[in-house]
Amino acid sequence: MSKARTSLxxxxxxxxxxxxxxxxxxxxxxxxxxxxxxxxxAIFRNPMQLPTPETFDLVGxxxxxxxxxxxxxFQNSFIVTVASIALVLLFGxxxxxxxxEYRFRGNTLMGLYLAIGIMIPIRLGTxxxxxxxxxxxxxxxxxxxxxxxxxQGIPLAVFILSExxxxxxxxxxxxxxxxxxxxxxxxxxxxxxxxRPAMATVAVFTMxxxxxxxxxxxxxxxxxxxxxxxxxxxIFIGQFVTNWxxxxxxxxxxxxxxxxxxxxxxxxxxRGITSGAVK
Amino acid sequence: xxxxxxxxxxxxxxxxxxxxxxxxxxxDGEFVIFVGPSGCGKSTLLRIIAGLEDAxxxxxxxxxxxxxxxxxxxxxxAMVFQSxxxxxxxxxKDNMGLGLKQAGAPKDEIExxxxxxxxxxxxxxxxxxxxxxLSGGQRQRVAIGRAIVREPKLFLFDEPLSNLDAALxxxxxLEIARLHRxxxxxMIYVTHDQVEAMTLADKIVVLxxxxxxxxxxxxxxxxxxxxxxxxxxxGSPGMNFIDAGRLGASDAKTIGVRPEHIxxxxxxxxxxxxxxxxxxxxxxxxxxxxxxxxGAFTVRLFGEHHYQPxxxxxxxxxxxxxxxxxxxxxxxx
Numbered sequence: 001m002s003k004a005r006t007s008l009x010x011x012x013x014x015x016x017x018x019x020x021x022x023x024x025x026x027x028x029x030x031x032x033x034x035x036x037x038x039x040x041x042a043i044f045r046n047p048m049q050l051p052t053p054e055t056f057d058l059v060g061x062x063x064x065x066x067x068x069x070x071x072x073x074f075q076n077s078f079i080v081t082v083a084s085i086a087l088v089l090l091f092g093x094x095x096x097x098x099x100x101e102y103r104f105r106g107n108t109l110m111g112l113y114l115a116i117g118i119m120i121p122i123r124l125g126t127x128x129x130x131x132x133x134x135x136x137x138x139x140x141x142x143x144x145x146x147x148x149x150x151x152q153g154i155p156l157a158v159f160i161l162s163e164x165x166x167x168x169x170x171x172x173x174x175x176x177x178x179x180x181x182x183x184x185x186x187x188x189x190x191x192x193x194x195x196r197p198a199m200a201t202v203a204v205f206t207m208x209x210x211x212x213x214x215x216x217x218x219x220x221x222x223x224x225x226x227x228x229x230x231x232x233x234x235i236f237i238g239q240f241v242t243n244w245x246x247x248x249x250x251x252x253x254x255x256x257x258x259x260x261x262x263x264x265x266x267x268x269x270x271r272g273i274t275s276g277a278v279k
Numbered sequence: 280x281x282x283x284x285x286x287x288x289x290x291x292x293x294x295x296x297x298x299x300x301x302x303x304x305x306x307d308g309e310f311v312i313f314v315g316p317s318g319c320g321k322s323t324l325l326r327i328i329a330g331l332e333d334a335x336x337x338x339x340x341x342x343x344x345x346x347x348x349x350x351x352x353x354x355x356x357a358m359v360f361q362s363x364x365x366x367x368x369x370x371x372k373d374n375m376g377l378g379l380k381q382a383g384a385p386k387d388e389i390e391x392x393x394x395x396x397x398x399x400x401x402x403x404x405x406x407x408x409x410x411x412x413l414s415g416g417q418r419q420r421v422a423i424g425r426a427i428v429r430e431p432k433l434f435l436f437d438e439p440l441s442n443l444d445a446a447l448x449x450x451x452x453l454e455i456a457r458l459h460r461x462x463x464x465x466m467i468y469v470t471h472d473q474v475e476a477m478t479l480a481d482k483i484v485v486l487x488x489x490x491x492x493x494x495x496x497x498x499x500x501x502x503x504x505x506x507x508x509x510x511x512x513x514g515s516p517g518m519n520f521i522d523a524g525r526l527g528a529s530d531a532k533t534i535g536v537r538p539e540h541i542x543x544x545x546x547x548x549x550x551x552x553x554x555x556x557x558x559x560x561x562x563x564x565x566x567x568x569x570x571x572x573x574g575a576f577t578v579r580l581f582g583e584h585h586y587q588p589x590x591x592x593x594x595x596x597x598x599x600x601x602x603x604x605x606x607x608x609x610x611x612x
Contacts, residue, residue, distance in 0.1 A: 171364035171437075174331050179425075180352030180381035193368055 029255065036060050036248035043244055060249030063236075069224065070250070073232035078257060080142055080228060081210050084149035088206050089199055091150070092157025097187050099158065100165040101173070111162065117155030122148065123215060133220055140223040148216050153206040160205075164198035165191060200268040207265075211258045229254045281342050281355065281432030281465040282307045283328065288337035290323055290489075297323050299489040301337070305467065305482075310459050312468045314476040315486035315512070321469045322437055324486070328467065329358050329435050342432050352381070354433075357426035361438040363418045365410040365425075371397075372406040375425045389428075396427040399458065416447040423455070427462070436468040440475060452478060473513055477501075485509050507608035510535050516565060518602070519576040526573065528603070531611055535602035538565070538579035541594050543586070548593025552576075557586050568594065 034050055035043050042055035049055070064070055099111050122129075129148060130139075138144040168191050176186045192199070217231040233250035236243040283305040290298040297320045305311050313321040326332040328339060330351035339346050346354050357378070365374050375396060376389045397403050400420045410418055419439060426434055439455070440448045456479055459466055470476055476483050477497045485492040485500065485508070492512075493505040504510035510518045516538050523531045542548070543566065552570035564584040569575050578594060586592065603611040 169362055169364060171360035171362045172366070174326075174329075174351075175358070175360060175364035175366075175425075177331060178329065178351045178356065178358050179378035179429075181377075190366065 032248055032251050032255075036245070036252040038245075040245055043248075057245070058249075060243075060245030060247075061253075063243065063246040064233075064249045064253065067235075067246075069227075070229075070232060070253070072225070073227050073229045074253075074257065076142060076226055077211060077228040077230070077254075080145045080149065081207055081258075081261070083142075083146045084153060084210050085203050085206055087146065087150040088153035088157050089203060092154050092202065093161050093192060093195070093199065094187070095154070095158045096161035096165050097191060100162045111158075114155050114158045117151075118159060122152045126215070126219060130219055138220075140221050140226050142221065142226055144220045145216055145226075145228075148220065149206075149210045149213075153202075153210070156205060157202045160202050161195060161198055164195045168194050196268060200265040203265045204262060207261055208258065211254075283342075283433060283465065283467070284338075284340040285324075285328070286338045286340075288324070288327060288339065289335045290320070290327060290332065291335050297489050298327070298334070301489075301491055303484065303491065303494070305465060308463050308465055310466045310468065310479060310481045311484060312470060312476045312480040312482070313484050313486055314470055314473060315492075317471060319486045320489040321471075321486050325358075325435055325437055325467065325469045328433070329356055330354050352378075355431050356433045356435055357429040357431035358435040358437065359419075359422045359426050359439045361441050363410070363415075363422045363442070365418055365421055367410055370407055370409055371402060371413070371421050371424075374410065374421055375428045378425065378429045392428045392430070393424075396424040399427065399461070400424050400454070415443055416451060419443060419451060420454070423458070427458070432465065434464055434466040436466065438470055439468075440470070440472070455479060473515065477513070483513075485512060487512075503610070503612070504535075504602065505610055507533065507535070507604050510602055510604070510610070514538075516577045516579060520604075521573045521576065523603070531603035532606040533604040533608070535604060536576075536596045536600060538577040539581075540597040540600035541576070541578045542597070543578055543580060543584070544593050544595065545590075546593065548595040550594045550596075552592060552594055554586050554588050554590045554592060556588055559583065566592075568592070570594070 031047065035047060037051045037058060037060075038049075038055045039057035039059065042049065042051070042057075046055075051057075095114065099107060099114075133139045133144045138147070172190055173186050176190050181189065212230060213228075214230045214234070217226075217228045218234075221227070222231065229250065233247055233254070236246040236250065283303070285301050285303040288298055288301045289296065301324060313324060315321050323332060327334045330346065330349065334347065341354055341356070366377065369377065372393055375393045379389045379392065393406075394403075397406060400423060402417070402420055402424055405413060405417060405421075410421065413421065419442070423439070436455070440451055443451060452475060455466075455468075458464075459479075468475075468479060480497055482494060483497055483500055484494050487508050493500060493509045495503075497513075500509060500513045504513060504518075507520065511520070514537055518535045518537050519541075521534045521536070523529075523534050526534055528534060550570045550572050552568040552573075554566055555569050555575075556567040558565040558567075561583070562581070564580045564582070564586070566578045566580065566584075566586050567575070568578060576594070605611055
């Protein structure tokens with residue numbers, strides 16, 4: 001920032017590091033994709049090889065799309081992810097606003113309590129959660145998953161958003177109060193648009209673990225009607241025989257929707273950053 | 280149109296008393312300026328009047344109505360903030376109209392009042408723009424326009440010129456003075472800049488450490504400061520304070536004399552002194568001197584004078600312009 005002058009070695013080193021990291025990150029995805037389009041022998045004989053005319057085979061995809069209710073699984077994953085993100089953003093942002101805006105007894109304590117949620121993995125409470133879901137009759141419903149994922153996502157959301165909300169000018173909120181906006185209007189109409197980049201960040205961080213989760217769908221909603229994609233693709237993994245073509249094809253398909261969601265949010269993220277810079 | 284009474288208003292944050300009992304009476308149409316060093320509680324006091332902070336105790340009356348329990352939007356006030364605080368996602372027109380819209384005013388009424396206010400501030404050309412597309416001075420005019428549109432009983436200004444550069448500051452200051460004449464509205468204005476205070480105010484309230492030090496017209500404060508703090512705060516360069524013992528005066532502890540009330544001569548005078556530093560400002564020449572008799576002091580001469588550092592000169596204070604202060608720092612009259 002302090003220097004406009006760029007040195008070639010410096011830039012190339014930075015790029016080298018970034019390219020290296022990008023390769024490491026993308027490699028498993030790449031491997032999944034190429035192998036999903038090869039026949040079974042080729043997967044094991046030459047896992048690194050690109051599909052050639054001899055080894056090219058879409059049997060995995062036909063199995064996945066033919067067998068089971070993959071459309072339903074996708075739909076379930078999608079509903080659970082979108083609903084959870086929406087609830088995490090709504091409640092997380094509201095809690096963050098309260099913590100950053102109002103002075104009340106126990107404010108700091110409440111903030112710390114919520115922050116503890118980031119440090120303690122929610123899976124430790126699985127047994128209790130299952131008992132609770134059984135008692136409320138929510139087992140084998142998508143609601144159960146949405147509730148758990150919302151609880152799982154809120155601590156990080158509150159943590160990130162409250163930091164961002166502290167940067168929103170007090171004068172702006174006060175101007176709203178003098179103009180007769182209610183606290184809700186101040187929150188929704190003044191503060192939320194200004195922390196949109198942070199909301200996009202939170203959405204991305206929340207979305208990926210939810211989409212990829214196997215644990216809670218397996219425990220709380222394993223029924224055919226409520227299976228998510230990750231759980232659905234497990235039917236191809238057996239104790240003795242694993243249908244690798246199908247597993248890889250299912251995983252490749254599962255990447256798509258999450259990619260689309262990511263693009264939506266990252267566009268927001270970039271727009272937020274540039275609008276801030278221009279102002 | 281609007282008057283304001285404060286009765287023993289106090290404010291504490293935890294154990295810290297920020298405002299320690301303020302009584303103040305602002306008459307209809309007055310331009311009152313709160314001035315004081317940073318941390319003196321002037322902004323807090325303004326926010327208490329606006330209803331953005333609750334007073335710990337005391338009563339606030341606007342136009343004869345007790346408003347302590349009334350929310351900011353219903354107090355009949357409008358506020359202009361230092362950071363403009365414009366809504367970034369609304370156009371200039373919507374920024375100005377939002378308050379009325381929230382209050383449920385009819386559309387043509389809003390339209391009319393926005394047109395009038397933007398006419399006063401020559402903002403007609405910018406009505407469709409967003410704040411990000413305006414310069415600092417224009418933004419502050421929009422913020423003032425937003426206040427005018429509400430036709431409040433009380434205008435509150437919280438250091439509105441601090442974010443502007445020097446030239447714009449003078450222009451906007453003139454603009455605010457003109458608005459005050461045209462609108463004949465009651466205005467309360469917070470600043471730490473004594474030039475703004477002296478040039479704009481009908482009445483200046485000097486605050487320090489959460490207590491009112493003196494209330495009066497600019498010239499009253501200049502000519503008859505009530506205590507050492509006010510004497511030192513008003514006027515630039517600040518008043519010279521001299522230990523009364525050194526001048527052989529027995530009725531006072533400290534003698535104050537303003538830099539502009541001392542004359543310099545190379546031949547003769549009361550205090551022999553040596554020039555330490557000289558500032559040539561064109562219209563003024565400010566000479567910093569060191570004397571064995573009275574210590575360091577400053578002299579402000581009008582016009583150009585060719586004194587140099589290390590020149591030996593004689594200073595003579597104007598006898599009828601001396602201020603006397605007792606051991607507690609209060610003026611002796």
